[in-house]
Amino acid sequence: MAEGEKLIPINIEDEMKSAYIDYSMSVIVSRALPDVRDGLKPVHRRVLFGMHELGVRSSSSYKKSARIVGEVLGKYHPHGDTSVYDTMVRMAQEWSLRYMMVDGQGNFGSIDGDSPAAMRYTEARMRKISEEMLADIDKETVDHQLNFDDSLQEPTVLPTRIPNLLVNGASGIAVGMATNMPPHNLTEVVDGTVAYIDNNDIEVDGLMEHIKAPDFPTGGIIYGYDGVREAFKTGRGRVVMRAKAVIEEVQGRECIVVSEIPYQVNKADMIKKTAELVNDKKIEGISTIRDESDRKGMRIVYILKRDAIPNIVLNTLYKYTALQSSFSVNNIALVNGRPELLNLKDMIRHFVDHRHEVVVRRTEFELKKAEARAHILEGLIIASDNIDEVIAIIRGSSNADEARTKLMERFKLTEIQARAIVEMRLRQLTGLEQDKLRSEYDDILAAIEDFKDILARKERRMDIIKEELIEIRDKYGDERRSEINYAGGSLNIEDMIPDEQVVITISHAGYIKRTSVNEYRTQSRGGVGQKASATRNQDFLEHLFVGTNHQYMLFFTQKGKCFWMRVFEIPEGSRTSKGRAIQNLINIEQDDKVKAFICTKDLKDSEYINSHYVIMATKKGVVKKTSLEQYSRPRQNGINAITVRDGDELLEAKLTTGTSQILLGLKSGKAIRFDEAKTRPMGRNASGVRGITLGHDADEVIGMVSVNNHDENILVVSEKGYGKRSSLEDYRETNRGGKGVKTITVTDKTGGLVAIKSVSDEDDLMIINKSGIAIRMSVNDLRVMGRATQGVRLINLKGKDSIAAVAKVMKEDEAVEGEDVNDMDVDVDTNDNPQPTEE
Numbered sequence: 001m002a003e004g005e006k007l008i009p010i011n012i013e014d015e016m017k018s019a020y021i022d023y024s025m026s027v028i029v030s031r032a033l034p035d036v037r038d039g040l041k042p043v044h045r046r047v048l049f050g051m052h053e054l055g056v057r058s059s060s061s062y063k064k065s066a067r068i069v070g071e072v073l074g075k076y077h078p079h080g081d082t083s084v085y086d087t088m089v090r091m092a093q094e095w096s097l098r099y100m101m102v103d104g105q106g107n108f109g110s111i112d113g114d115s116p117a118a119m120r121y122t123e124a125r126m127r128k129i130s131e132e133m134l135a136d137i138d139k140e141t142v143d144h145q146l147n148f149d150d151s152l153q154e155p156t157v158l159p160t161r162i163p164n165l166l167v168n169g170a171s172g173i174a175v176g177m178a179t180n181m182p183p184h185n186l187t188e189v190v191d192g193t194v195a196y197i198d199n200n201d202i203e204v205d206g207l208m209e210h211i212k213a214p215d216f217p218t219g220g221i222i223y224g225y226d227g228v229r230e231a232f233k234t235g236r237g238r239v240v241m242r243a244k245a246v247i248e249e250v251q252g253r254e255c256i257v258v259s260e261i262p263y264q265v266n267k268a269d270m271i272k273k274t275a276e277l278v279n280d281k282k283i284e285g286i287s288t289i290r291d292e293s294d295r296k297g298m299r300i301v302y303i304l305k306r307d308a309i310p311n312i313v314l315n316t317l318y319k320y321t322a323l324q325s326s327f328s329v330n331n332i333a334l335v336n337g338r339p340e341l342l343n344l345k346d347m348i349r350h351f352v353d354h355r356h357e358v359v360v361r362r363t364e365f366e367l368k369k370a371e372a373r374a375h376i377l378e379g380l381i382i383a384s385d386n387i388d389e390v391i392a393i394i395r396g397s398s399n400a401d402e403a404r405t406k407l408m409e410r411f412k413l414t415e416i417q418a419r420a421i422v423e424m425r426l427r428q429l430t431g432l433e434q435d436k437l438r439s440e441y442d443d444i445l446a447a448i449e450d451f452k453d454i455l456a457r458k459e460r461r462m463d464i465i466k467e468e469l470i471e472i473r474d475k476y477g478d479e480r481r482s483e484i485n486y487a488g489g490s491l492n493i494e495d496m497i498p499d500e501q502v503v504i505t506i507s508h509a510g511y512i513k514r515t516s517v518n519e520y521r522t523q524s525r526g527g528v529g530q531k532a533s534a535t536r537n538q539d540f541l542e543h544l545f546v547g548t549n550h551q552y553m554l555f556f557t558q559k560g561k562c563f564w565m566r567v568f569e570i571p572e573g574s575r576t577s578k579g580r581a582i583q584n585l586i587n588i589e590q591d592d593k594v595k596a597f598i599c600t601k602d603l604k605d606s607e608y609i610n611s612h613y614v615i616m617a618t619k620k621g622v623v624k625k626t627s628l629e630q631y632s633r634p635r636q637n638g639i640n641a642i643t644v645r646d647g648d649e650l651l652e653a654k655l656t657t658g659t660s661q662i663l664l665g666l667k668s669g670k671a672i673r674f675d676e677a678k679t680r681p682m683g684r685n686a687s688g689v690r691g692i693t694l695g696h697d698a699d700e701v702i703g704m705v706s707v708n709n710h711d712e713n714i715l716v717v718s719e720k721g722y723g724k725r726s727s728l729e730d731y732r733e734t735n736r737g738g739k740g741v742k743t744i745t746v747t748d749k750t751g752g753l754v755a756i757k758s759v760s761d762e763d764d765l766m767i768i769n770k771s772g773i774a775i776r777m778s779v780n781d782l783r784v785m786g787r788a789t790q791g792v793r794l795i796n797l798k799g800k801d802s803i804a805a806v807a808k809v810m811k812e813d814e815a816v817e818g819e820d821v822n823d824m825d826v827d828v829d830t831n832d833n834p835q836p837t838e839e
Contacts, residue, residue, distance in 0.1 A: 020175075023175070024174070024175035024176060027174050027175050028174040028175065028176075028177065028334075028339055029334065029337055030042050031043075031172075031174070032172035032173060032174035032178075032179070033170075033172055033174055033177075033179055033332060033333060033334050033339055034165060034170040034172070034179065034181075034333050034334065035157055035333065035334050036165060036333040036334060036335050036340075036342065036347065036350040036351070036354075037157050037160070037165075037350060037351065037354035038133065038157050038158040038159075038160045038164055038165070038354070039160075039163070039164035039165030039166070039167070039168060039170060039333075040133075040157075040158065040164065041170070041172060042077070043077055043079075043083060043084065043087045044087055044091065044101075045155065045157070045158055046072050046076040046077045046084075046154065047068070047072055047077075047084060047087055047088050047091065047102075048101065048126070048130055048133060048134060048158065049076065049134070049137075049154060049155055049158070050068060050071045050072035050075065050076060051068055051071075051102075051124075051125070051126050051130075052126070052131075052134045052137070053071070053075075054067070054068060054071050056068065056124070056125040056126060057125065057126050057131060058103065058125060058126050058127055058128040058130070058131060060125060061125070062103075062105045062123035062124060062125050063123060063124065063125065064119070064120065064122075064123055065085060065088060065104075065106075065119035065120075065122040065123060065124050066119040066120045068088065068124060069081050069084045069085050069088065069119050072084050075147060075152055075154075076147050076148070076152070076154050078148045081119070085116075085119045088102055088124060089104070089108050089109060089116045089122075092104030092108045092124060093108055093109060094217060095111045095217055095218050096217065097168050097183070097217060098167060098168055098169070098183035098184070098185075098186075098215060098216070098217045098481075099129055099162075099167055099168055099183075099186060099476065100127055100129075101126070101127055101129065101130045101133070101168075102124050102125075102126065102127060102130070103124065103125050103126065103127045104122060104123070104124050105122065105123040105124065106121055106122035106123055107121070107122065108122065111218070111261075111266070111267050111298075112266065112267050112268035112269075113266040113267075113268055113269060128475075128476075129162065129476050132160065132161045132162050132472060132476075133158045133160040133161070133162060133164065134158055134159070134160075135159065135160075135161055136159050136358065136362050137155060137158065137159055139361070139362045139365040139366065140361055140362075140364075140365045141159040141357075141358045141361045141362050141365070142155050142156060142157050142158065142159050142358070142361075143155070143156045143157070144156065157354070159358040159362075160354075161355070161468055161469070161472050162186070162472060162476075163189050163190070163193060163347075163348070163351045165181065165333060165347055165351070166181075166183075166184045166189045166211075166347055166348070166351075167183060167184055167185075167186050167189055168183050169181040169182045169183040169184070169214075170333070174339075177332055177339055178330060178332070179330055179331070179332040179333065180327070180328055180329060180330045181329065181330075181331050181333075182214035182216065182231075182239060182263075182327055182329055183214060183215060183216060183217060183263075184211060184213075184214055184215050185211075185212075185215035185477075185478070185479075185480050185481075186472070186473060186476055186477050186478070187473055187477035187478065187479075188210055188211045188212060188215070188480070189211055189348075190469045190470065190472060190473040190477065191210040191211075191473070192207045192210035192211040192344075192348060193348050193351065193352060193469055194466050194469060194470065195207060195209075195210055196345070196348045196349065196352060197352060197462050197465060197466050200349075202345070203345075204232050204233050204343060204344050204345050207232070207344050207345060207348065208229070208232055208344070211232070211344065212480070212484060213225070213228045213239070213482070213484050214228070214239055214327070214329075214482065215480050215481055215482050216241065216262070216263035216327075216481065216482045217263065217481065218260055218261055218262065218263050218265075218481075219244060219259075219260035219481040219482055219483075220241050220242060220243055220244055220260045220261060220262050220263065220482055220483075221241070221242040221243070221244055221260075221482065221483045221484075221485050222239060222240070222241060222242075222482050222483065222484045222485065223240040223241065223242045223324065223485050224240050224485065224486075225484065225486045227239045227240060227326075227329075228484075231329035231331070232343060232344040233343055233344070234341075234343055235329070235330070235331035235332075235341040235342050235343045235346070236328075236329060236330055236331070236341070237328075237329045238326050238327070238328050238329070239326060239327045239328075239329060240324065240325075240326050241262035241263060241324070241325055241326065241327060241482075242262065242318060242323065242324045242485075243258045243260060243261045243262060243318075243323040243324070244258065244259050244260035244483070245257065245258045245259075245314055245317075245323070246259070247310040247311075247314070250301065250303070253287075253303055253304065253306070254304045254308070254310050255301050255302060255303050255304060256301075256302040256304065256310060256313060256314050256317070257299060257300070257301050257302075258298070258299070258300040258301075258302070258323065259297065259298055259299060260298065260481075261298065261300075261322070261323065262322065262323070262324070262325045262327075263327060264325075264327075265322045265325055266322075267291070267293070267298070267300070268291075269322075270321060270322040270323070271289055271291055271300065273321060273322070274286075274289060274302075274317065274321045275289055277320055277321065282320060283313070283316050283317065283320055283321075284308070284313075284316070285304055285305050285307075285308030285309070285312070285313040285316070286302050286303070286304060286305070286308070286313060287303050287304065287305045288302075288303045289301070289302050289303070290303065302317070307513075307571045307572075307573060307577070307579075307580055308571065309568070309569075309571060309572060312568065312569060331343070331347065333347070335350060352465065355465045355468075356458075356461055356462070356465065359454070359461050359464055359465060360455065360461065363451050363454045363455055363461075364455065366447075366451055367448060367451035367452065367455070370444050370447050370448050370451060371448060372416075373444055374441065374444045374445060374448060375414070375416060375417065376416060376417060376420045377437060377440060377441040377444065378417065378441070379411075379413050379414070379416075379417025379418070379420055379421055380417075380420060380421065380424065380428070380437055381437055381438065381441060382411050382413065382417075383407075383411075383421040383424065384428075384429070384434045384437060386411065387429060389410070390407065390421060393406045393407055393410060394407075394422065400422055403418075403422050404418040404419060404422055405418075407421055407422070498549065499548050499549050499550040500516060500548065500549050501516070501517045501546065501547075501548055502514040502515060502516055502517065502546070502547060502548065502549060502567060503515050503516075503517050503519075503544060503545070503546055503766075504544070504545045504546070504547060504553075504567070504570060504597070505544050505545075505579065505768070505805075506544075506545075506579075506582065506594060506597075507578070507579065510581055510582045510588075510593060510594070511578050511579040511580065511581055511582070512570055512571075512579050512580060512581075512582050512585065512594075513570065513571060513572065513573035513577060513578070513579030513580065514549075514567065514570045514571070514572055514573070515572070515573060515574065515575055517546065519574070519575040544766055544768055544805045544806075544807040545597050545599075545807060546807060547567050547599040548567065548599075549566075549567050549568040550566070550567065550568065551566075551567050551599040551600065551601065552564065552565075552566060552567075552599070552600045552601070552602075552603055553565045553566065553567055553570075553597060553598070553599060553600075554597065554598040554600065554614075554631055554653070555582075555586060555588075555594045555596075555597055556594070556595060556596040556597070556598070556616065556641055556650055556653040557588060557589075557592045557593060557594055557595060557638075557650065558592060558593050558595045558644070558649035558650050558651075559589070559592045559644055559649070559650070560640060560641050560642040560643060560644040560650050561588075561592065561638040561639065561640060561641060562631055562638060562639050562640075562641035563586040563587070563588065563594075563638045564603075564631075565585065565586060567599070569585070570585065571585075575774075582594055586638070587636060587637050587638060588638070595649070595650050595651055595652070595653075596616070596650065596651070596652050596653035596654075597653075598614065598653055598654070598655045599655075600612070600628065600655060603628075603631075603632040603633075604632070606629075608628075609627070609628045609629040609631075609632045610627065610628075610629050611657060611658070612627075612628040612655055612656065612657060612658075613625050613626065613627055613628060613655070613656050613657070613658050613676075613681060614626050614627075614628055614630075614631060614641070614653055614654070614655060614656075615653070615654050615656050615660075615662060615676065615679070615704070615706060616641065616642050616650060616652065616653045616654075616688065617650075617651050617652045617653075617664055617691055617701055617704040618642075618644060618645075618648045618649060618650050618651055618688070618701070619648055619649050619651050619700040619701050620645070620647070620648040620694065620700070620701070621664065621690060621691050621692040621693065621694055621701055622645070622648065622687065622688040622689065622690060622691060623662065623664070623679055623688055623689060623690075623691030623704075623736065624642050624679070624682055624686060624687070624688030624689070625656075625676065625679040625680065625681050625682065626641070626642075626681060626682055626683070626684060626686075627681055628655065630683070630684050631684075639684065640684055640685055641653070641684060642684070642686070642687060642688060643685055643686065643687040644687070645687055651701055651702075651703070651704070652701075652703060652704040654704060654705075654706040655706075656676055656706045656708075657708065658676060658677070659676065659677070659708065660676045660706040660707060660708050661673060661674070661675060661676065661706070661707045661708075661710075661728075661733070662674055662675070662676050662679075662691070662704065662705070662706055662707075662736075663704065663705040663706075663707065663714060663731065663756060663758075664691050664692045664701050664703075664704050664740070664756075665701065665702050665703045665704075665705075665716060665743060665753055665755075665756030666692065666694065666695060666699055666700070666701060666702065666740065666753065667699055667700050667701075667702050667752040667753050667754075668695045668696070668699045668746060668752070668753070669742055669743055669744045669745065669746035669752075669753050670692075670695060670739065670740040670741065670742055670743060671714070671716075671731055671740050671741060671742075671743040671756065671787075672691070672692045672731075672734060672736070672738055672739075672740035672741070673728075673731040673732065673733050673734065674691075674733060674734055674735060674736040674738075675733065676706065678735060678736050679691075679736060689736070689737075690736065690737040691736050691737065692736070692737065692738065692739070692740055693737060693738060693739045693740075695739065702752075702753050702754055702755065702756065703755055703756040703757070704756075705756055705757060705758045706758075707728060707758045709760075710728055710729070711728075711760070712728055712758045712759065712760050713725045713726060713727055713728065713758070713759050713760065713779075713784055714726050714727075714728055714730075714731065714743070714756065714757070714758060714759075714787075715755075715756070715757045715758070715759045715765070715779065715782070716743050716744050716753055716755065716756050716757075716791070717753075717754055717755040717756075717757075717767065717794060717803060717806045718744060718746070718750040718751045718752065718753055718754060718791070718803075719750070719751025719752050719753075719754050719802045719803055720749060720750050720751035720797060720802065720803075721769075721793055721794055721795040721796065721797045721802075721803060722744075722749070722750040722751075722790060722791045722792065722793055722794065723782070723791050723792065723794040724744060724782070724785050724789060724790075724791030724792060725759065725779065725782045725783070725784050725785065726743070726784060726785060726786065726787040727784055728758070730786065730787040731743070731787065741787070742787065742788050743756070743787050744787070744789075744790065744791055745788060745789065745790045747790065749790075750790060750791070751802065754802075754803050754806070755803070755805070755806035757806060757807075759779045760779065761779060761780045762779075763778075763779040764776055764777065764778055764779065765777050765778070765779055765794075765806065765807075766806070766807045767794060767795050767803060767805075767806050768803075768804050768805045768806075769795065769797060769801050769802060769803050769804055770801060770802055770803070770804045771798075771801050773801075775795050777794070782794075
């Protein structure tokens, strides 16, 4: 240890605490947070002031960025050159700042995250709007402080005419706090500020009539207004931003075209991550992504697969990619050197207070200057009135000091006036110049009165602030770039998709599609039908259901699992398309098959789900009843609906209200009817109870019907196209578990029973056979007959063809029957969509 030095022991905790507090306060106050008055952090302020001092204005030529960075580093900002250059670059990027402060020439980076060129290659100058930030800085409008080496003065704040904090926003991470302020539209902010000046008691709601929402430089859509309202009122909120996308047809393919993306999203990264999600099968329906952006604007094209639904793909993109992102507003700024959380009114109030101070200080400066000039002019006017005597005194003096002293004594002048007279030029002795002196003196006296009036009356000062703001608005104001979707927060995907009636078909090999019901036509009994679907070799249509786009769908598989979907999520196809494999839509096992399907309403409606039940039947005659509530929270990988015993499989599932009658039909032509109440509700994992006793080992259940209306008839259809309609009362009510009664006489001509349905005169029947031919007929064409008869031919089958599926729809109000029942191209006009019926 050197002589004279001594060690002072200090507790390390105390030292760490005090040192870290000093550091954090330094970061908060002089690095990371903007000042509420000019909306700038020290580095931004120093860059603008450095450019101002260097004279690189909007009207001057560009200067090398390195020259500007050197000026700012050497004089005001003793940090790395990167910090200064990065700041200047950001102020020159149109996708970073809503109103750019720097006019850059050269490569200043791109929205794809490309780095700007080195500062030795780029050039810059101030923009006109930046000059408004520095207007009147030489009129003692703001305080100055010494720079880092006490050799120069720098401003502590800029006397800005622009409400920059609101207009350009700010973001920064300090120690223990951060700020994230969105940019806003200049026109709206000025209108809001003027409204505040007119009425200081205006509430945030009143200001929001003018300042609608943030306005981002990259445009896009502000999706939902709740977050905006909260941010304006409290200073904190979450603004959801969406890309602006339209659905176009390009070269015969449907495409999603994005022209604007959310603020602060890196376009190249977004496209790359989207491509990865497509490759990983997280996003379905996109075949290729092209970036067609050029100097005219942004254009990202997502080319869709032929069977993809554009709205669903777009909403998936919003969900999983940066096409939808959020801006977390956190309005923390320095107020009198202390960080504060500010709402919209606070920010406007502090800006107006700052402008008021600037106007006062500017007026005081101009008044002082005017009074000094008036004082000199008074002396010059006295001299011009007594010019001969003045000249004589000056000529008779040995030096300037003597002349000044004599003039002061003779005319009672001050030293300043006397000096001005001694230094007066000879040309000022002309008559014209003397008139000018008097005219200037009168003007200055009027100006002094005006300045004093401004300083005496606050209303005048506020009017000046308003006039200057309106001038700024007229000069630099523009239209909004970001659209506002006020309903966004509560807008769901189904709001974009019409709630139309659709037919859902599932083939034997598991291909599914939805088609508008209008594509099918009504024909008379005995017609040959029309081509319904192009199925693959040895594949045939097995299930046909009717529902509406907005309904929820529950898939039940033969292994007893349940999967959940929305009808509109099923890919749309024409009547002749083959559809999409179910495996691509739900996470079904390879060796499993969808056997039953239920359309339900809102699964979040507790009253609805607790008053409805799902009744299931298996091929071996087991039935099970479970509350719909048990299926209201399905998982992506499906849930167990029933424990299926070995050698059995789930066949049917129906939605009931708990008061239905249940009918089970057997392939051997028998049926049983019992009350739903005879089956108690069970949990999802139960395996159920006996519903019907099979006639023999090869026998199996072919269908289940739940009936609420006792006036309905029971329709049965056999494999070879025979069917008949019988009264429900023909089937006597028994206990569950019995052998049942005969429902149709099964012979070689009729084939085994394939379908059992409850029908009424209002229904239409749809029948599809294994070769893919469909026929639609009216149930009214079938007379009611006894249950033990063979029935009538419903459809003419060619060769070894047989029936695959039967479904019913409501009769259309004004359906016209085809004139020639054997003509496949019979066209039928329909005026109304058929309604679905609950089975």
